[in-house]
Amino acid sequence: MGLTMDSKLKELMENPEAVALLEKYSPGFTENPKLKLGMNFKLSKCVKFPQANMTDEQIAEFEKELLALD
Numbered sequence: 001m002g003l004t005m006d007s008k009l010k011e012l013m014e015n016p017e018a019v020a021l022l023e024k025y026s027p028g029f030t031e032n033p034k035l036k037l038g039m040n041f042k043l044s045k046c047v048k049f050p051q052a053n054m055t056d057e058q059i060a061e062f063e064k065e066l067l068a069l070d
Contacts, residue, residue: 005063009046010039017069025062026052 003011003018012018019030029035029052038046043066046052047059054062 002069003043003066005044005047005066006042008039009035009041009043012043013039015069018066021062021065021069025058026054 003015012022013030022029026047032051034051038049047054047062
C-alpha cells in the first residue's frame, strides 16, 4: 500500500520520492530541527503546520502527487 495523507511523517521520510515531493511543496520542511517531534503525526496534520507554509491548493496538489507515487 502506498503513502496517503493518513500515513505518518516517519513513513514518508523512509521514501526518497516522497521526501522530494514534500520538499517541492514545502522547501526546507524536511530539514527543520523540530521535525523529529512530528514523526508520529499523520501527513494531513503535518502539512497544516505553519512551518510547512502550504496553501490548501498546494496541499491538494501534494496529495494528488503523493497518491500517484508507487
